[in-house]
Amino acid sequence: MTVDQDPPSDRELLAEVARRDRGALHELFVRHQPWLAARVRQRCPDPAIVAEVVNDTFLVVWDKPGSYHGDGEVAAWLWGIAIRTLLHRLRPRKSVLERLGQLRHEHAPSAEEAVLLSVEHSDVGLALRRLSPELLAVVQATVLDGLSTREAAALLGIPSGTVKSRMSRARAELREALL
Amino acid sequence: MIEATDLTKTFGRTRAVDEVTLSTGPGVIGLLGPNGAGKTTLLRMAATVLAPDSGELRLLGLDPTRAPERVEIRRRLGYLPQSPGLYPGFTPYDMVDYVAVLKEHTDRAWRQQEARRVLEAVELSDVMHKKIRSLSGGMKQRVALACAMVGDPDLLVLDEPANGLDPDQRLRLRSLLSTSATVLMSTHNISEVSALCQRVYVMFDGRITFTGSPADLAGLAVGRVWEDERQDPDAIRSWLTSTGTYRHLGHPPNGAQVVDPTLDDGYLLLARKEHT
Amino acid sequence: MSTHHTTWHADDGDLGDYLAGRTTTVLAASIESHLVSCAACRARLGTLTDVVERDQAWDRLADAIDRPSRAPWIVRSAIATPVMVQAAVVAVLLVGLVPLLAATAWGDRGLVTLLVLAPLAPVAAVALAYRDTSDPSGEMGLAAPVAGLRLVALRALLVAAVALPIAVGVLLGVDRWIGDVPVRLAFAWCLPGLALAALVLLAGTTRLDPTYVAVAASTGWAFLIGAIVVAERSVRLDLFTDAVAGPAVQGVALAVAAAAVTITVVRRDAVAYRRTT
Numbered sequence: 001m002t003v004d005q006d007p008p009s010d011r012e013l014l015a016e017v018a019r020r021d022r023g024a025l026h027e028l029f030v031r032h033q034p035w036l037a038a039r040v041r042q043r044c045p046d047p048a049i050v051a052e053v054v055n056d057t058f059l060v061v062w063d064k065p066g067s068y069h070g071d072g073e074v075a076a077w078l079w080g081i082a083i084r085t086l087l088h089r090l091r092p093r094k095s096v097l098e099r100l101g102q103l104r105h106e107h108a109p110s111a112e113e114a115v116l117l118s119v120e121h122s123d124v125g126l127a128l129r130r131l132s133p134e135l136l137a138v139v140q141a142t143v144l145d146g147l148s149t150r151e152a153a154a155l156l157g158i159p160s161g162t163v164k165s166r167m168s169r170a171r172a173e174l175r176e177a178l179l
Numbered sequence: 180m181i182e183a184t185d186l187t188k189t190f191g192r193t194r195a196v197d198e199v200t201l202s203t204g205p206g207v208i209g210l211l212g213p214n215g216a217g218k219t220t221l222l223r224m225a226a227t228v229l230a231p232d233s234g235e236l237r238l239l240g241l242d243p244t245r246a247p248e249r250v251e252i253r254r255r256l257g258y259l260p261q262s263p264g265l266y267p268g269f270t271p272y273d274m275v276d277y278v279a280v281l282k283e284h285t286d287r288a289w290r291q292q293e294a295r296r297v298l299e300a301v302e303l304s305d306v307m308h309k310k311i312r313s314l315s316g317g318m319k320q321r322v323a324l325a326c327a328m329v330g331d332p333d334l335l336v337l338d339e340p341a342n343g344l345d346p347d348q349r350l351r352l353r354s355l356l357s358t359s360a361t362v363l364m365s366t367h368n369i370s371e372v373s374a375l376c377q378r379v380y381v382m383f384d385g386r387i388t389f390t391g392s393p394a395d396l397a398g399l400a401v402g403r404v405w406e407d408e409r410q411d412p413d414a415i416r417s418w419l420t421s422t423g424t425y426r427h428l429g430h431p432p433n434g435a436q437v438v439d440p441t442l443d444d445g446y447l448l449l450a451r452k453e454h455t
Numbered sequence: 456m457s458t459h460h461t462t463w464h465a466d467d468g469d470l471g472d473y474l475a476g477r478t479t480t481v482l483a484a485s486i487e488s489h490l491v492s493c494a495a496c497r498a499r500l501g502t503l504t505d506v507v508e509r510d511q512a513w514d515r516l517a518d519a520i521d522r523p524s525r526a527p528w529i530v531r532s533a534i535a536t537p538v539m540v541q542a543a544v545v546a547v548l549l550v551g552l553v554p555l556l557a558a559t560a561w562g563d564r565g566l567v568t569l570l571v572l573a574p575l576a577p578v579a580a581v582a583l584a585y586r587d588t589s590d591p592s593g594e595m596g597l598a599a600p601v602a603g604l605r606l607v608a609l610r611a612l613l614v615a616a617v618a619l620p621i622a623v624g625v626l627l628g629v630d631r632w633i634g635d636v637p638v639r640l641a642f643a644w645c646l647p648g649l650a651l652a653a654l655v656l657l658a659g660t661t662r663l664d665p666t667y668v669a670v671a672a673s674t675g676w677a678f679l680i681g682a683i684v685v686a687e688r689s690v691r692l693d694l695f696t697d698a699v700a701g702p703a704v705q706g707v708a709l710a711v712a713a714a715a716v717t718i719t720v721v722r723r724d725a726v727a728y729r730r731t732t
Contacts, residue, residue, distance in 0.1 A: 010494075019313075020270070022520065023305030029513055034504040035490050035497050037512070038474055042483055051512060058516050075491045128481050136480055144484050228597045253600040264593020272521060278592055281599035291521055308520070326595055336598075 010074035018065040025062055032075060033058070036082050049089060057082045083145045091154045127177035135170040138163055180204060180334060180361035181225060186234035188220050195220040197385035198234065203363065207356050209376030209393075210365040211446065217385040218365040219261055219338055225363055226258040226336040239334055254282065257332035259340055263323035267312035271303050271322045274311065278326040297325040300355055302348075316343040324352075337364040341371045349374055369442050372396075381446065383453045393442055400440035400448045405431040415451050465489055470500050548621070574648030575673050577615050581655045582669035584610035607659060611652070643700035646708035651676060653715035660722040 008016075008024075010031070016024035033054060040050045060067070060081050068077045128136065141152035142163070149167075153160040181203045188196040195217045210218045223229035224236060227243045239255055241248040265274055275294040284290055298307045301321040311319060320343045327335060335356070341349050353375050356362050366372060372379050373393050381389035381396070389396060406424045410417050414427035428447055431437050465473070465486045472478045473486050490497055501509075584607045590596045651672045658668035683698045698704065 020308040020310075021305055022308055025520070026513065029516065030509070031494070031497060031501070033509055033512055034501045038500065038504070039487055039490075042476065042487075051515070054512060055516055055519070059519055062520055073492050075497070079491060129479070140480065140484060144488060226598045228594065250600045253598055256598055258595055258598035260594035262593070263595060266591030266593075269591060274592070278595060278599070281592060281596055281601050283600050291518070295517075295521060323595070326592070 011070070014061075014065050014068055014074055017061060025058070028061065028074075029058055032078055035075075036078060039079065040082055040086055043083075044086060044090065049086070053082055053085045053089060056085050060085075080146060083147065084151070087147070087151055087155050091157075127174050130177060131170055131173060135166050135173070138166040139170050142167060180239055181208075181363060182235075182237040183224075184235040186221070186224065186231050186236055188217075188224065188229065188232050194385050196224070196231070199382075199385070199387050201380055201387060201390070203361060203378065205359055205361050206377045207362040207364065207375055209372045209379040210363065210382055211367070211369065211372050211379055212365075212382035213367055213450075216382040218367075218382055220385075221382070222336050222338050222363065222365055223260075225334075226256065226260075227252055228258070228260075252334070254330075255333040257327035257329065257335045259323050259327040259335075259337040261338040263319070263326075265311050265319055265322055267310065269311055270308050271298055271311060271314075271325065272307040274322055275325050275329060279329050282330055284330065293329060297328045300328065301325045302351070317345065317348060320344060321348070324355075328355075331358075331360075333360050335360055335362040335364075337362065339366055340364050341366065341368065341375070369446055373442050381449055383450070388453060389449055396445040396449075397440050397442045398445065400428065400444035402437060403431065403448060404428055404440045404444050405435040405437045407435065416447055463489070464493065465496050465499075467499065467503065470496070470503055474500070474503060574644045574651055574676060576619065576621075577611075577648045577652035578655055578669050578673060580615040581607075581611040581652045581659075582665050584608075585655075585659050585665040607656070611656070615652075643705070646705050646712065647676065650708040650711040650715070653712045653719070657715040657719045657722075660719055 008027070010028065013024045013028050017028065036057065037050055037054050040053050041047075044050060044053075057078060061078070068074065128139070131139070137156055138152060141147050141155055142149065145152075147155065149160050149163050153163045156163070181201065183199055183201050186196055186199045187194065197217070199217075199221060210221065212218050220229065224231050224243075225238065227238070227249050230244060236243060238252045241252050243249045243252055269277065272294055275297055276290050279290045279293060284293070294307075295304070298304055301324055303318060303321055303325065306314060306318065311322060314322070320340070324337070324340060327337065341352060344352060349371065356364075356375060364375065376393060379389070379391065379393055379396055380387050389399070405427050406420070407427065408424055410425050411427050411429075411432070413429065413432070415429035417425050417427040420426050426438075427435075428444055428451075469478065469482065469486060473483055478486070490500065592599070651669075654672050655665050655669045658665045680699070686698075
C-alpha cells in the first residue's frame with residue numbers, strides 16, 4: 001500500500017470500502033461515529049437506540065457503498081442514512097410505498113441551511129429563538145435534517161398538512177422578524 | 180518434537196528421501212537445500228500427508244502411521260504446503276474459517292475470534308474481506324500462513340514460508356515464528372536461514388549432509404575464504420564482490436588475505452563436496 | 456457541494472456543551488449543520504468523545520461484518536464452494552436429461568439407455584467427491600483431522616442426495632408422459648448403481664485414479680446391459696426387465712456393493728495419503 005502525503009479523503013475511503021477494505025471502513029468509523037452518535041442522541045435519548053442506529057448506518061456503508069452517488073459531502077450522505085434509520089426505528093413503516101421511497105432522497109443543502117451555519121449571534125438566530133417549540137421542531141426536521149414532509153410528519157407524529165402549515169408559519173414569522 | 184530415524188521415501192526409481200535421521204526440539208529448524216533435494220517430500224511426511232516407505236517417525240511423541248494417533252497429531256499441527264492452493268473465490272476470512280472448520284473447531288464464536296487473531300498476526304486485517312484472487316502474491320502467502328497458524332499448533336510445518344515476502348515481512352515472520360512451538364521450515368534461500376532459523380539441516384539428493392546452527396555452517400569455511408584483487412584459477416569458486424575485489428573459496432595460497440566466512444561460503448563448500 | 460464557506464468554527468466549549476446536551480436547539484442546529492461540511496471540527500469533536508465507547512461501538516460493528524458462515528460445520532466441510540455444487544448439479548442434469556431424450560426419441564430402446572445411465576448418477580457423485588479440485592483448501596486440507604474417507608463420503612452423499620431425486624423424477628416423468636416404465640425396472644438400477652459407486656469409492660483407497668475407475672465401471676455396466684440385450688435377441692421390455700431385475704443381477708450387485716464398502720472402510724487411512732503421491 002502506498003503512503004500518500006495527505007490522509008485519504010472520505011470519498012477515497014468510501015471507494016476503498018467498495019473494494020471491501022475493512023481498514024478503510026474503520027477509518028471512516030473513527031472519523032464519523034462520534035458526531036453521528038452525538039447528533040442522533042440529540043433526537044433520541046435512549047442510548048441503546050442510538051448505538052443501534054449508528055451501527056446500522058455503518059452496516060449500510062459496508063453493504064451498499066455504491067448508494068453514495070458522489071454528490072455532496074460523505075458526511076451528509078451518512079446523516080441521511082442515520083436519520084432515516086432512526087425514523088424507521090421509532091416509527092416503523094407500514095406501507096410498501098413508503099419503503100420504496102426510502103433511499104432516494106439526497107440531502108442537498110438548502111438555502112435555509114446555508115443561513116443556519118452561523119446563526120448563533122446573528123439576527124436569524126434571534127429570530128429563530130422566538131419561534132414556538134412546535135415550529136422549531138418542524139424547521140429542524142425539514143430544513144436541518146432534510147426530511148420530506150411525509151417523513152417529518154411521521155417523525156413528529158403529526159399529519160403532513162400540519163407540517164406544511166407550520167412550515168409556512170415559521171417562514172412567515174422569520175421573514176417578519178428579519179425585515 | 181520430531182524424531183525421524185532412517186526415514187526413506189522412494190518414487191519410482193528415485194529415492195526422494197534417503198535414510199534421513201533428525202531430531203528436533205522446540206524452535207525454528209531450517210531445511211536448506213536446492214530444488215529437488217527432497218525437502219518437500221520430507222515436510223509432507225512431517226505433516227502426516229505422506230507415509231514413509233521405511234524408517235521410524237514420531238511427531239509430538241506420537242506415531243503418524245497409526246490412525247488415531249495421526250488424527251491427534253493433526254489436531255496440533257499446522258501445515259503450509261509449497262503450493263497452498265487457496266480458493267480464489269474465498270476471502271482470507273472465509274479461508275481461515277474453513278480451515279478452522281476442517282480442524283474440527285465447531286464453536287462459531289471461537290472461529291471468528293481466531294480468524295481475527297491470525298489475520299492480524301500476518302497483518303491482513305484490512306483486506307480480510309477481499310477475495311483472494313484480488314490479492315498480491317505476498318498477501319496470498321500470508322493468508323496460507325495464517326491458515327497454518329489456526330489453533331496455535333504445537334508443530335508447524337512450513338514449505339518455503341518466506342516465498343514472495345519482502346525483507347520487511349520476513350522480519351515480521353521471524354517474530355511470528357518465535358513461539359514455544361516447533362517450526363520445521365524449508366528454504367533454498369540462505370539469507371532466510373540466517374534470518375529465521377536457530378538450527379539448520381542441509382539436504383542434498385535426499386540425504387542430510389549437515390546439522391548444526393547457522394554459525395556452525397558458516398564455520399565450515401573458516402580459513403577457506405580469501406579475497407584478492409585478481410581472480411585465482413586454483414580456487415574452487417570465485418566471484419566478484421560489490422566492493423570490486425574477488426572472493427575465493429578453496430585452499431588459500433600463502434599470504435592470501437583470509438576473511439571471515441559467511442553462511443553462503445559454508446553452504447557452497449558443502450555443495451561442492453557433494454558434487455565431487 | 457455547499458456554496459457557502461464560513462470562517463466560523465465551533466469552539467471546544469460549544470462542542471463540549473453540545474455533546475453534553477446543554478446547548479439550545481438553535482446552537483445545536485448551527486453546530487450540526489457546520490459539522491456536516493467541516494472535517495476539522497469533526498475531528499475535534501472526536502477528541503472530546505470517549506474513545507472506549509467508540510471502540511466498543513466498533514467491536515459491535517466488526518462482529519456483524521466478520522460473519523462466519525451460518526451453515527452447520529459438517530455441511531461446510533463437505534460442500535464449501537459454488538464450483539463443487541455446480542459440478543455436481545451439471546453431472547446430475549446430464550444423467551437426468553440424456554435418458555429422457557433417449558426415451559422420447561427411441562421408445563423402448565430409450566428405456567434401455569435409461570437403465571444404463573441411471574446408475575451412473577451415484578458413480579458420478581463419488582468420482583466428483585474425490586476430485587482434487589473438490590477441496591478449496593488444496594493440500595492444506597490433507598493435514599486436517601477431518602481429512603480422508605469421512606470427507607469424501609460426506610461429499611458423495613450430498614451429491615447423491617441431489618442426484619437421486621432427479622433420476623427418480625426423470626423415470627416417473629418418462630412413465631407418465633412417454634411410455635410405461637415397469638416398476639421393477641424403475642428401481643432395478645438402484646443396487647447396480649450402488650455397486651458401481653462403491654467400486655469407485657474403493658478405488659480411492661488405491662493408487663488408481665477414481666475418475667478412470669468410474670469411466671471403466673460405467674463402460675462395463677453398459678457392456679453388461681448390451682450383452683443382455685443381445686442374449687435376449689431383442690429389446691422386449693418384459694424379458695429384459697426380468698433379466699436385469701432378476702435375482703442374479705441384483706444379488707451380485709448387492710454383494711459387490713457390500714464387499715466394496717467393507718474393504719473401503721478397512722482401508723480408510725489410505726484415502727488420506729492417496730492424493731499426494
